[in-house]
Amino acid sequence: MTPAPIIETKRLILRGPEAADFEPIAAFYADPERSMGFGGVLPRDQAWRWFASMIGHWHLRGYGFWTITDKSDCTALGICGLWNPEGWPEAELGWIAFPQAEGKGIAFEAATAVRHHAYTVMGFTTMTSNIVPGNTRSIALAERLGAVHETTYDNINMGTEHLFRHPAPADLA
Known part of the structure; x- marks a missing residue:
C-alpha cells in the first residue's frame, strides 16, 4: 500500500486515514446539508465503502485524502486531498x-x-x-485559494459541477 506522507502546517498535521476516522465520516454522510458536495447522504454501510475507497485511492493513484488533525491534540478536523476516480477529467483538490x-x-x-x-x-x-x-462555502474557499471558474461540466459521479482551476505552480511562486 502507498502510505500517505505527513504534512505539517502551523496548526495542523495531515496524515493518512485511520480506522478511527470513520466515525466523523459516517456523521458527515448522515447529514444532508454537509454531504451535498460529496454526493449526498449515504447509509452507514455505503459511507464505509466510500471511506475504504478513499484509502484504496492512495494505493491505486499514489495520492488521496489526508485526515486533517489538530496539532495540539490530534483531533480529526476534516479531510483534504487529491481525488481522481475513474471517469473524472483530472485530479482535483477537495476538502471537508x-x-x-x-x-x-x-x-x-x-x-x-x-x-x-x-x-x-x-x-x-x-x-x-x-x-x-x-455549495457556496466550497466555492468561496476555492476562490480564496485563487481558483477561478473555468467551466461547468457533467461529472460522471456527481452530475453538474463547476470546475474551478487553481493557479499553476509558477503563478504561486
Whole structure:
C-alpha cells in the first residue's frame, strides 16, 4: 500500500486515514446539508465503502485524502486531498471540514498545504476543484485559494459541477 506522507502546517498535521476516522465520516454522510458536495447522504454501510475507497485511492493513484488533525491534540478536523476516480477529467483538490473546524481557516490551511505538496513534491502541474452548484462555502474557499471558474461540466459521479482551476505552480511562486 502507498502510505500517505505527513504534512505539517502551523496548526495542523495531515496524515493518512485511520480506522478511527470513520466515525466523523459516517456523521458527515448522515447529514444532508454537509454531504451535498460529496454526493449526498449515504447509509452507514455505503459511507464505509466510500471511506475504504478513499484509502484504496492512495494505493491505486499514489495520492488521496489526508485526515486533517489538530496539532495540539490530534483531533480529526476534516479531510483534504487529491481525488481522481475513474471517469473524472483530472485530479482535483477537495476538502471537508467537520463541524468543530468550520469558520476557523482549517480547510484553507489544509488545502494550501496539500496543493503546495502536490506541486512541489508530487510534480502536479495543474489542479482543479470540482464543486456542485449551490455549495457556496466550497466555492468561496476555492476562490480564496485563487481558483477561478473555468467551466461547468457533467461529472460522471456527481452530475453538474463547476470546475474551478487553481493557479499553476509558477503563478504561486
